[in-house]
Amino acid sequence: MYYRGAQAAIVVFDITKPETFDRAKAWVKELQRQASPNIVIALAGNKSDLSEKRMVEFEEAQTYAEDTGLLFMETSAKTAMNVNELFLAIAKKMPKSDAQNPTHAARNRGVNLQGSDQQPRSGCCSN
Ligand SMILES: Nc1nc2c(ncn2[C@@H]2O[C@H](COP(=O)(O)OP(=O)(O)OP(=O)(O)O)[C@@H](O)[C@H]2O)c(=O)[nH]1
Numbered sequence: 001m002y003y004r005g006a007q008a009a010i011v012v013f014d015i016t017k018p019e020t021f022d023r024a025k026a027w028v029k030e031l032q033r034q035a036s037p038n039i040v041i042a043l044a045g046n047k048s049d050l051s052e053k054r055m056v057e058f059e060e061a062q063t064y065a066e067d068t069g070l071l072f073m074e075t076s077a078k079t080a081m082n083v084n085e086l087f088l089a090i091a092k093k094m095p096k097s098d099a100q101n102p103t104h105a106a107r108n109r110g111v112n113l114q115g116s117d118q119q120p121r122s123g124c125c126s127n
Pocket residue numbers: 046047048049050075076077078079
């Protein structure tokens with residue numbers, strides 16, 4: 001219900017807890033099964049500031065991400081390392097804006113109630 005129609009998702013695990021990496025993989029599978037086919041999925045290996053407690057190797061997560069078609073970065077919510085970078089990378093991978101898609105552009109244009117978009121009224125109640 002929450003991710004249906006989502007255009008991007010960030011799946012976060014804790015590099016100091018291998019079980020969170022396994023759960024992240026399960027979430028990626030779930031997203032690939034249920035979410036929109038062109039969803040951009042990013043995997044974040046969080047708590048990169050705690051490298052002395054690391055239990056998931058960078059290379060292991062990176063290889064998994066490459067094999068699965070995910071963006072991957074190690075992040076730290078504590079130091080903000082790679083947080084902006086991850087959002088930027090997602091934005092770059094998203095499909096071009098709706099404004100460049102004629103079908104979506106028409107749908108999103110809205111209706112101008114003041115100007116020339118207004119159609120002349122007809123029917124029983126206009127004189
Ligand atoms: N050192 C460090 N601690 C972090 C980082 N991100 C989150 N934490 C800490 O990890 C703990 C869990 O963070 P939450 O934001 O509650 O994460 P969560 O996934 O909701 O965790 P749960 O409540 O266990 O499900 C908190 O004590 C945070 O302060 C990080 O990048 N580095």
